[in-house]
Amino acid sequence: MDLSLYKRIAEIFPLVDYVHLQGWGEPLHNPSLPEMIRIARESGCKVGLTTNGVLIDDKMAEFLLENLDRITFSLGGASKETHERIRVGSSYERLLSRIKMMSKGKKGERPIIAITFQLTRENIGELSHVVRLAYELGVNEVIAPNVDYVPNKEVEKIVVFSCSKPDKNFLRKIEEAEKIAKELGITFGKRSLEMMESPMCAEDPLESAFISVEGEVSPCVYLNLPTLEEKIERIFCGREIRINKKIFGSLTEKSFEEIWSSPEYREFRDHFRRRLSAWKGPVDIFSLSEEMPPLPESCKTCYKAYLI
Ligand code: SF4
Numbered sequence: 001m002d003l004s005l006y007k008r009i010a011e012i013f014p015l016v017d018y019v020h021l022q023g024w025g026e027p028l029h030n031p032s033l034p035e036m037i038r039i040a041r042e043s044g045c046k047v048g049l050t051t052n053g054v055l056i057d058d059k060m061a062e063f064l065l066e067n068l069d070r071i072t073f074s075l076g077g078a079s080k081e082t083h084e085r086i087r088v089g090s091s092y093e094r095l096l097s098r099i100k101m102m103s104k105g106k107k108g109e110r111p112i113i114a115i116t117f118q119l120t121r122e123n124i125g126e127l128s129h130v131v132r133l134a135y136e137l138g139v140n141e142v143i144a145p146n147v148d149y150v151p152n153k154e155v156e157k158i159v160v161f162s163c164s165k166p167d168k169n170f171l172r173k174i175e176e177a178e179k180i181a182k183e184l185g186i187t188f189g190k191r192s193l194e195m196m197e198s199p200m201c202a203e204d205p206l207e208s209a210f211i212s213v214e215g216e217v218s219p220c221v222y223l224n225l226p227t228l229e230e231k232i233e234r235i236f237c238g239r240e241i242r243i244n245k246k247i248f249g250s251l252t253e254k255s256f257e258e259i260w261s262s263p264e265y266r267e268f269r270d271h272f273r274r275r276l277s278a279w280k281g282p283v284d285i286f287s288l289s290e291e292m293p294p295l296p297e298s299c300k301t302c303y304k305a306y307l308i
């Protein structure tokens with residue numbers, strides 16, 4: 001994203017609590033990143049990002065430590081072999097040394113240093129090791145999300161969640177890691193391995209929005225993925241789905257307020273508002289309540305709408 005567009009977006013920052021400088025790529029590739037972080041901080045926002053750590057040198061580490069509220073590192077495995085197979089192009093040793101450098105350089109409570117470890121059939125066996133490794137590296141949080149965007153059948157084969165009943169062995173591995181995290185004083189974030197009905201998805205479109213590098217405004221990144229095709233392809237419980245991107249306007253043409261208050265965007269958010277009002281408590285996907293207002297069409301086949 002170029003800086004002039006970012007400055008237009010920054011006009012709404014005084015109304016925003018938290019800015020996460022990332023979409024579907026590596027934020028440190030943007031040479032304007034330090035300036036972007038400064039602008040968000042000067043507007044009173046908390047700022048965070050997720051990185052593979054490759055581009056963090058000593059100077060950048062010092063800057064990030066001073067200016068971020070949260071930094072999350074993407075780890076593919078607790079061993080060099082698994083990490084480098086899953087995160088192609090990333091050096092395990094370098095990533096660990098960057099995490100350690102950041103945690104050692106911290107002067108107070110912030111930034112929160114987190115590891116995100118996306119669970120697959122290939123690496124879930126290393127989850128407890130990741131928690132121990134995080135402890136050794138001085139990390140505050142381990143987040144263990146699912147592969148929640150499934151673009152094709154190949155990716156579908158490696159997910160650990162289930163559209164019917166979850167694998168008990170996988171559940172045990174998560175429980176075990178959670179227990180170790182508790183003992184070590186590390187915050188542990190997990191998702192469900194079973195589809196559950198929920199009134200709101202993790203991205204919370206009532207409180208947040210995604211703005212692409214081109215300035216397009218959407219409820220979340222999953223509705224404006226940087227695909228070559230016009231449509232977004234998804235596999236949802238074995239079915240191949242193609243959905244239209246959901247873009248409510250571009251900041252190159254309109255203000256954020258105009259886009260946010262457009263009838264179409266309001267109608268999208270109202271689905272979730274109505275669901276929150278009707279919510280009576282968690283049920284599994286086989287016991288969906290009849291009174292529950294439906295999700296927006298493009299969310300019905302998004303795993304994040306079901307706590308995955
Ligand atoms: S349910 Fe999925 S597609 Fe819909 S807003 Fe949430 S994350 Fe985005």
